[in-house]
Amino acid sequence: xxxxxxxxxxxxxxxxxxxxxxxxxxxxxxxxxxxxxxxxxxxxxxxxxxxxxxxxxxxxxxxxxxxxxxxxxxxxxxxxxxxxxxxxxxxxxxxxxxxxxxxxxxxxxxxxxxxxxxxxxxxxxxxxxxxxxxxxxxxxxxxxxxxxxxxxxxxxxxxxxxxxxxxxxxxxxxxxxxxxxxxxxxxxxxxxxxxxxxxxxxxxxxxxxxx
Numbered sequence: 001x002x003x004x005x006x007x008x009x010x011x012x013x014x015x016x017x018x019x020x021x022x023x024x025x026x027x028x029x030x031x032x033x034x035x036x037x038x039x040x041x042x043x044x045x046x047x048x049x050x051x052x053x054x055x056x057x058x059x060x061x062x063x064x065x066x067x068x069x070x071x072x073x074x075x076x077x078x079x080x081x082x083x084x085x086x087x088x089x090x091x092x093x094x095x096x097x098x099x100x101x102x103x104x105x106x107x108x109x110x111x112x113x114x115x116x117x118x119x120x121x122x123x124x125x126x127x128x129x130x131x132x133x134x135x136x137x138x139x140x141x142x143x144x145x146x147x148x149x150x151x152x153x154x155x156x157x158x159x160x161x162x163x164x165x166x167x168x169x170x171x172x173x174x175x176x177x178x179x180x181x182x183x184x185x186x187x188x189x190x191x192x193x194x195x196x197x198x199x200x201x202x203x204x205x206x207x208x209x210x211x
Contacts, residue, residue: 002087002103005044005103006032006035006036006043006098006100007046007057007099007101008032008098009048009053011047011157012045013058013151013160014045014047015147016108016110017147017148018080019063019078019079020045020060020079021066021075021078022076022078024073024074027097028097030074031096033062035096036062037062037065042061042081045057045058046086047157047161047164049157049158055085055086056086056161057085058080058082058084058164059081059084059103061079062077064077084105084106086101087102087104109167109168109169110145110169111145111169113145113169114143116170116173117145117173120176120177121137121144121149123177123181124152127183130191146163147172153179155179159179163175163176
């Protein structure tokens, strides 16, 4: 399926199912939100990285305009729908000051993997323990999908874009698992280094070696 959508480029990655609250203050995007809300149509958020628009993005639906301010600024609640790939950017839309794009929607497997996810969640919790982070995901491990945890495993924006480009849930979970298995030893080593630094200058009770 290929169609035209208004686009709102941002330096974040939005995943399907994600709830995103935005404060809208620029004129072009105030117009975009008003148009999409009045017509009950979604818009696209392509990710901007290093001042360059990625070809990947997420279609989002406006669930609510939570507040409108005197100057026309708005607080809105949105929800990620599905991943798209930009085929062509449309810079000039008649009577509009925002841009759009011709996009398609890659076939995407988003089914939970009850055998694959629990060991990955063990790694997520190990990472969070090392970082002294507490995060509840609201569902049993077996019911979670990659998009539910992608923002919570220490990915860079570039890595999140790479994850978004994967259209198979087991492949996304393998990508997350590989990342966690790489980063956890680094974080663990950093914590041990901090402990060693903090011990410097303290009286140490150490057993000597008979060599």
